Amino acid sequence: MDPLIELKDLEYAYPYASPALSDISLCIQKGEKIALVGSNGAGKSTLLLTLNGMIRPDKGTVTFHGKPVSYDRASLRKIRQKIGFVFQDPDVQIIAPTVWQDVAFGPVNLDYSEEQVQQAVSDALHSVGLEGFEKRPPYHLSGGEKKRVAIAGILAMDPDVLILDEPTSMLDPAGSEDIMDLLDELNHQGKTIIISTHDVELAYPWADRIILMEKGRIIASGTPEEAFSDKELVRRARLKTPILLELSQELKSRGMKTPGTLPRTVLDIIRIIEHDHHGSIRLSDNGYGTIHVGDVDLISGPQIQAILARTSCDTIGVMGSRAKICARQWGLTPDISYAVIDKCILQAMNGRTSLILTTGGMVTRVFERVTLFNQTNNRLIPVRSLIGSDKPDDLSGT
Amino acid sequence: MFAHDFLEEAAQHNALLQVHPYTKLLLGIGSIILVLFTPNYIVPCFLAVTLSSVTILLAKINLKFYLKLLGIPLSFAFMSALIIIFLSEGVTKIWSIQIFPWFTLTVTEESLNHGLHIFARVFGGMCALFFISLTTPMTDLFGIMKKLKVPDLFIDLSMIIYRYIFIFMEKARQIYLAQQMRLGYTKPREALNSYSMLFGSIFITSWDAGEDLIHAMDCRCYNGKYAKMITYNPVEWRSLSAVSLYLFIIIGMILWTSG
Known part of the structure; x- marks a missing residue:
């Protein structure tokens, strides 16, 4: 090119x-x-x-x-x-x-x-x-x-x-x-x-x-x-060396096996440590937490609030300026607003449910990222799309 | 020295910000013109009281701030009025005092009326002027200038000046604080020295800012144009007719009191 x-x-x-x-x-x-x-x-x-x-x-x-x-x-x-x-x-x-x-x-x-x-x-x-x-x-x-x-x-x-x-x-x-x-x-x-x-x-x-x-x-x-x-x-x-890189170098020099690539995010480093522990460190009793993805253009504030009232979402993440504005207007206080997907995967591995609010093309990006993560790491983290409908607790999968 | 309670700051937050600037300018400028035709102090006082109430009650300008602001021109006007009252000629003597054998201060009915009238005119005029500056921010006036076909060069320059006043004010405040922390204003001689240094660095800052401005404009494809289309809420007939009614009442009062 x-x-x-x-x-x-x-x-x-x-x-x-x-x-x-x-x-x-x-x-x-x-x-x-x-x-x-x-x-x-x-x-x-x-x-x-x-x-x-x-x-x-x-x-x-x-x-x-x-x-x-x-x-x-x-x-x-x-x-x-x-x-x-x-x-x-x-x-x-x-x-x-x-x-x-x-x-x-x-x-x-x-x-x-x-x-x-x-x-x-x-x-x-x-x-x-x-x-x-x-x-x-x-x-x-x-x-x-x-x-x-x-x-x-x-x-x-x-x-x-x-x-x-x-x-x-x-x-x-x-x-x-x-x-x-x-x-x-x-x-x-x-x-x-x-x-x-x-x-x-x-x-x-x-x-x-x-x-x-x-x-x-x-x-x-x-x-x-x-x-x-x-x-x-x-x-x-x-x-100076980024702290994650330094950490992985130190782990390596102490004999911890690091598979493939060097870590760039906290998620990567958790994976490396897990790998050394043959699988997982700890999974909660109910397995993986679900990642719900909502498109703020297709869903309304009251719907989201109704969903949040009925289901227990531990973490709310917002991606993109429009989603941030909508969250503010709907009176939601997001827990994460940067590197949202990675942090939500981390939450899911820990058995916690999370909700990502975003717009248009970014929805597919969430799905791609999580699917890729599942494939490369042999995981089964469920990711679902929230569809705005009259029934507020309709968490239909895709 | 670097008061942050600028007129502009208040204007940006006033409750009449959404009213079309034409309406506000009609009230302000109309009152200023009418105050010049008043025969005595009654109408200007009426104008001053009503315009002040509009500024404080409708535009929600802080009363203390408003009085402080009004105090500056009124103290000057008061002193001028005193001089007029004591020194201008008249027939009906009310009170007099001989200070020196060759100098007598006399108050006559005519001079008293004259002085009061001048004071009231200044009072009314200032209230009208403050009404404009406290309810119509400069940013709105640029659009009006454009509509009134003021030359672009003039508007562009005033917009740039407006933008940079705040930057230089902030810079001056920082330098002033830095000088104060190193005891720059403790002795009169030192204060003079620090003050000149302050202005020297502001000059250099403004020079730099000028070069930066050219770079910034170049970076954004400057081609001699400055965006000026400013949209306003439409003129509301209710407020416009209220303003017109008010001005007609003033005209009526002028005719009545002079008749």
């Missing part, structure tokens, strides 16, 4: 400074989730800025869709529409006095018609979960909301690639998880996502590919397991 973006032998130096980028070659495929990881001043932001033509490299070429990027005004506009860039500080990016005007900034400058602008803005606000914020001035928003406005402003231009410079650096942990969940959702809709971060715990389970940077150079590029396993590389990049 042809790469979406290709960088070849890039070099760049800021005036009167040592080289910021040297000898950078990189291929980015469509639909990838890439995390650029490195210490402060490793050149992450500079590299990201070369991707949409904000910085013109001194040497080397940037290719997008097989064509070299040219730096005249018209081509730059085109590439910046296709490759959206979200700045680290939302206060830098938000330029208009109200949320609506800010999100409309891109579409208006792309000469959309009035209806198209309206549509693009409401779609973008919808997908980041900020409906009803149109008239708010930005200084009234929380950090997470500002970040969402910044992302919506880029989404409104319908880019293929989303670049986010340190998306979680100014957010609290819950806000960070929300943003990462949103990025997952956008990736699921087909957008290629590239972030920079120095939070290894965040990047490790999230990314498809990790690119480690040190002093303007790429020192490793590969799956998170590969990139973070090499202690020497991690040390050079001034990072």
Whole structure:
């Protein structure tokens, strides 16, 4: 497959400074989730800025869709529409006095018609979960909301690639998880996502590919397991090994057998430990707990509440911005809002019932993930789809 | 120094936010114009009381905040009115005091009326002005400017200025706090020094912010356009007719009191 973006032998130096980028070659495929990881001043932001033509490299070429990027005004506009860039500080990016005007900034400058602008803005606000914020001035928003406005402003231009410079650096942990969940959702809709971060715990389970940077150079590029396993590389990049990886390395050095892949989530590590215990550590008396999946577009608030009143659900998880809004409107307090499927599988293995609320395509994703888990691990975790009907306790299987 | 109880902050939360800005502007600007035609202090006082009650009772603006706000212009107006009362000419003498052999302060009926009238006009006018600024946030006014065909350049600039006032205010507050923590304002000389440093860093910050702004706009394909379509709730006939009725009553009162 042809790469979406290709960088070849890039070099760049800021005036009167040592080289910021040297000898950078990189291929980015469509639909990838890439995390650029490195210490402060490793050149992450500079590299990201070369991707949409904000910085013109001194040497080397940037290719997008097989064509070299040219730096005249018209081509730059085109590439910046296709490759959206979200700045680290939302206060830098938000330029208009109200949320609506800010999100409309891109579409208006792309000469959309009035209806198209309206549509693009409401779609973008919808997908980041900020409906009803149109008239708010930005200084009234929380950090997470500002970040969402910044992302919506880029989404409104319908880019293929989303670049986010340190998306979680100014957010609290819950806000960070929300943003990462949103990025997952956008990736699921087909957008290629590239972030920079120095939070290894965040990047490790999230990314498809990790690119480690040190002093303007790429020192490793590969799956998170590969990139973070090499202690020497991690040390050079001034990072630390993700705690799960470290744990599994320590277990291995103590003679515990680790089957196949290295763990990326708590679920993986539980599996490894279970494997060593020949099967399961402990299953509750009634076997596996069921995972119920509800589509918030097909089911109403009262129905969910009626179901919850009759059946005992130990955990409620929400996936995606729309499901989060619905849960809030229906007065549900979700227990999990990030890495929902894995956490629900963990619950199920422990004999607990859980309910996942989500939308459209994500429902199938839950089924696929659980079925795959069942197949690869010889498990029989039941997963059922909730269908909204007049009879509130109708938990029909699929 | 960095009061966070901005007018704008109050306006964003007022209870009349959903009313169409045209209606509110008609009431505010109409009152300001009418107050100029009043013959004596009765109508302006009536305007001041009614507009204040609308601001406090209908727009739900905090009474203490409102009085504090009104206190600033009224204290100036009070002093000016005093000077007019004591110094302007008149026939019917009410009271006088000789301070120096060559300087006498005299209050006449004419000067008293004149002073009271000026004070009442300022009072009424300020109430009308505060009614506008406390019920109609700037963000709504940008749309009105667009509808009134104000040049785009002017609106765009004022929108950018509006956006950055809050950012610079916050920055200034942070620097001020940092200086205070290191005892930057303990001695007058030091205070002067710190104050100049504060403004120096704000200047540099604004310079940086300007460059960032250009980058941010470039990143989003800036082509000389700024989104301005702002939607309002439709003009409500009920509130609009109430406002018109009110203004007609004021006109009637003016005619009656001057007749």
